Amino acid sequence: MSIARNTLYYSSALVYQKVLGFIYFALIARGLGVEVTGQYVFALSFTTIFAVLADIGFAPVLTREIAKDKTKTQKLFAQVFSVKLFISVLTYGLVVLFVNLLGYPGITKTLVYIAGGVMLLDSFSLIFWAVFRGRQNLKFEARGVIGHQTITVILGLAALYLGLGVKALLAATLVASLFYALYSLSLLVRKLQLKLKLVYDKQTVYWFLKTALPFALAGVFARIYTQIDTIMLSKMGCTAQAICDAHVGWYGVASKVTLALQFIPLALAASLFPAFSEQFAAAKERLKETYEKAWRYLALLVVPLVAGVVVLAPEIISNIWGPDFLPAAQPMQILMVSLIFIFLTFPNGALLNAAGKQLTNTSYMGIAVMVNVMLNIYMILNYQMTGAAIASIASTFVLFWLGFIKSKKLIGFNFIDLLSRFLKILTAGAIMTLALLYLKTYLNLLTLIIIGALVYLSAIWFIGELRKEDITDIRLIFSKKNNI
Numbered sequence: 284m285s286i287a288r289n290t291l292y293y294s295s296a297l298v299y300q301k302v303l304g305f306i307y308f309a310l311i312a313r314g315l316g317v318e319v320t321g322q323y324v325f326a327l328s329f330t331t332i333f334a335v336l337a338d339i340g341f342a343p344v345l346t347r348e349i350a351k352d353k354t355k356t357q358k359l360f361a362q363v364f365s366v367k368l369f370i371s372v373l374t375y376g377l378v379v380l381f382v383n384l385l386g387y388p389g390i391t392k393t394l395v396y397i398a399g400g401v402m403l404l405d406s407f408s409l410i411f412w413a414v415f416r417g418r419q420n421l422k423f424e425a426r427g428v429i430g431h432q433t434i435t436v437i438l439g440l441a442a443l444y445l446g447l448g449v450k451a452l453l454a455a456t457l458v459a460s461l462f463y464a465l466y467s468l469s470l471l472v473r474k475l476q477l478k479l480k481l482v483y484d485k486q487t488v489y490w491f492l493k494t495a496l497p498f499a500l501a502g503v504f505a506r507i508y509t510q511i512d513t514i515m516l517s518k519m520g521c522t523a524q525a526i527c528d529a530h531v532g533w534y535g536v537a538s539k540v541t542l543a544l545q546f547i548p549l550a551l552a553a554s555l556f557p558a559f560s561e562q563f564a565a566a567k568e569r570l571k572e573t574y575e576k577a578w579r580y581l582a583l584l585v586v587p588l589v590a591g592v593v594v595l596a597p598e599i600i601s602n603i604w605g606p607d608f609l610p611a612a613q614p615m616q617i618l619m620v621s622l623i624f625i626f627l628t629f630p631n632g633a634l635l636n637a638a639g640k641q642l643t644n645t646s647y648m649g650i651a652v653m654v655n656v657m658l659n660i661y662m663i664l665n666y667q668m669t670g671a672a673i674a675s676i677a678s679t680f681v682l683f684w685l686g687f688i689k690s691k692k693l694i695g696f697n698f699i700d701l702l703s704r705f706l707k708i709l710t711a712g713a714i715m716t717l718a719l720l721y722l723k724t725y726l727n728l729l730t731l732i733i734i735g736a737l738v739y740l741s742a743i744w745f746i747g748e749l750r751k752e753d754i755t756d757i758r759l760i761f762s763k764k765n766n767i
Contacts, residue, residue, distance in 0.1 A: 294426035297546060300432045305543045307436045310602045311452060312536060313441045317607050318525055321517075321532030323449050326394035328513040330378055330402040335502040337374040337406035340495030341367070342413040349417025356414060360471075361480040362487050363410055371403050378402070387517075388524055390449075397453040404460035411467035414475065423474075427466050434459040497645055504648040508655055508678070513538075515659050520667040532708040534668040536600065536608050537615035541622050544588060548581055548629035551614035559637035570634075571694045575701060577630045582705050585626040585748065586712040587739040591732065592619045594719040598728045610668075617672035624676070624683040631686025638693055644686070651682035704748060 312320045341363050349356050378399040382392050412424045438455035442448075471477045516534055521527040562570035592599065596612040596619075604611070635644040655678035662670025691698060717729055718738045726734070743749040 290696040293459045296428040297549075300428050301543055301546050303432050303436055305539065309438060312532070312608065313444055313690060315449055315452075316600045317532040318528045319449050319532075320535060321528035321530065322391055322394055323452065324535035325391065325517045325528070325531050326453060327401075327511060328510040329382065329517075330398040332506050332510050332514065333374055333378050333399075334402045334406060335499065335506045336377070337367075337371050337403060338409055338499075338502065339370065339492070340498030340502060341491060342409045342501075343495045343498045344491060344495045345410060345413040346416040349414060353418060356417070356475065357477055360414055360477055361409075361482045362484060363491065364479060365481045365483055366488055367407065367410060367493070368481070374406075375399050375403055375720055385406055385518065391524075393450060394453055397450065397457055401453070401460045402455050404457070404464045408460070408467050411464070411471055414471060415467075416478070418475075423470050424467070427463055431463040434462055450700065453663060491667055497641055501641075501645045501648060504645065504652045508648065508652050509542075510657055511652075511656055512663070512675065515663050516668060516671055519660075520663045520665070520670070530668050533608060533611040534671060536604050536611040537618055537668070537672065540592060540599075540615060541618045541625070544622060545625060547584060548626045549634050559634050563634075563637050571696050574630055574634060574690065574694060575696050576629060579704055579708075579748075581626045581629065582623075582708050583743065585623050586708050587715055587736065589619045589622055590712040591719065591735050591740070592616070594716055594723065594735075595728065595731060598723065598731070602728050614668045614672040617669065618675055621672075621676040621679040624679040628679070628683045628686055631683065631690045634690050634693065635686060640689070640693075643689060647682055647685040647689075649686065651678045654678040654681050707746050707748045708743065711739055711746055712746065714742040715739040737759065 295723060302621055311323070345359055345363050378395060384393045387395070408427070412427070414422065415424055426656060435456050437453050438458055442451035442455055445451075469478075513531055513534060516530045517527050519527075521530060559573065562573060593616045596615045597609060600608050600612055600615070632644055635641065655674055658674035658677055659671055662674045664670075666673070690696070715735050715738045719735050722734060723731055740749070
């Protein structure tokens with residue numbers, strides 16, 4: 284199956300998942316209210332941090348080794364599955380232990396227990412799909428992603444409509460994850476004739492653990508980086524658990540927008556990594572050009588998104604989540620600024636990995652995590668969710684800047700030229716911002732979005748930072764019809 288076809292299948296499934304998931308979260312937040320939404324968000328965030336322990340980086344290694352030699356599929360899969368069973372029991376035990384040690388109320392503990400089941404099932408699905416990835420087939424995984432999200436939404440909305448409460452909503456996700464795991468497992472048995480065997484080979488396990496360590500560390504840092512602020516908000520900077528739950532609910536809404544929009548650089552990074560890998564080895568000058576284009580195109584895309592949400596955050600929240608969630612407006616506006624650095628970090632990460640600097644990339648993530656945790660301790664205690672958002676900007680900038688400086692050393696791009704272009708793009712964003720600020724008292728949200736987009740496109744065209752060939756290039760990058 285071709286790379287382009289695989290990418291089309293999987294990218295389409297992810298877009299479906301993101302869009303439907305965004306709508307679903309908005310509906311359940313309206314139905315549950317601020318405090319209960321906070322409990323829901325916390326349970327998923329808490330178990331997400333432990334999810335990386337349940338995998339410990341085995342999935343990407345399994346994919347890579349099967350891709351190298353498909354005849355070893357059964358042997359490798361059986362070994363990983365056997366270790367996985369032991370690690371999963373241990374991980375779930377740690378989830379139960381820590382949620383009790385931290386003294387959360389009974390309802391929160393119950394939600395975490397259910398979310399822990401979701402975590403384990405999804406973790407097993409990850410290694411099942413890793414086998415198919417190793418055999419270069421993403422079609423079935425794409426179907427699984429669509430099925431998982433559809434079942435979650437149908438059962439969840441039914442539970443919401445019947446007034447069954449937040450436990451039933453998480454149970455709906457548990458059922459969907461069970462489908463996802465059983466579907467992937469059944470395909471392994473039917474399509475690849477794999478068998479579930481419990482085997483243990485000390486040498487193989489040691490090799491897997493050693494090889495998976497960089498991936499595991501990267502996963503740990505990524506999970507802590509994206510979830511630690513929510514965990515801290517659930518216990519710090521408030522006088523009662525109900526207030527903490529409300530802060531988590533508001534912050535969950537604020538962060539949902541930035542998380543949803545990250546599919547854009549993710550889609551581009553999927554194209555950049557193989558292109559950078561090829562060009563780093565054989566065409567350094569072309570690599571520099573590709574990096575600069577990717578950097579500028581991401582800037583062109585992210586600036587209007589940030590400008591629009593910063594200006595229209597109260598209107599967006601009122602229309603989508605309801606007036607009870609209006610306190611989320613300020614942290615949402617702050618988090619949107621961090622989205623600029625998040626977008627522009629993706630080319631750096633893709634370049635470092637392509638150049639064989641994955642350990643350097645992981646170390647940069649570790650530094651950003653330390654900055655994030657230290658800032659959150661102070662900022663959340665003093666400024667609650669607004670402080671968490673500010674800490675996110677600072678740590679995201681650190682991650683971006685470290686990768687940016689290293690990328691410059693690797694390929695020697697023109698820093699002054701990139702800065703000049705970025706300032707022009709910011710100018711167009713500022714013009715859009717002023718237009719929206721003036722018009723927002725007169726027009727509805729949808730009209731403002733359309734007008735804002737038109738103003739930005741006109742400004743960027745007039746300034747000279749958007750040309751016909753740029754539009755063609757962007758379409759080629761995201762459609763995967765380049766020679767990657």
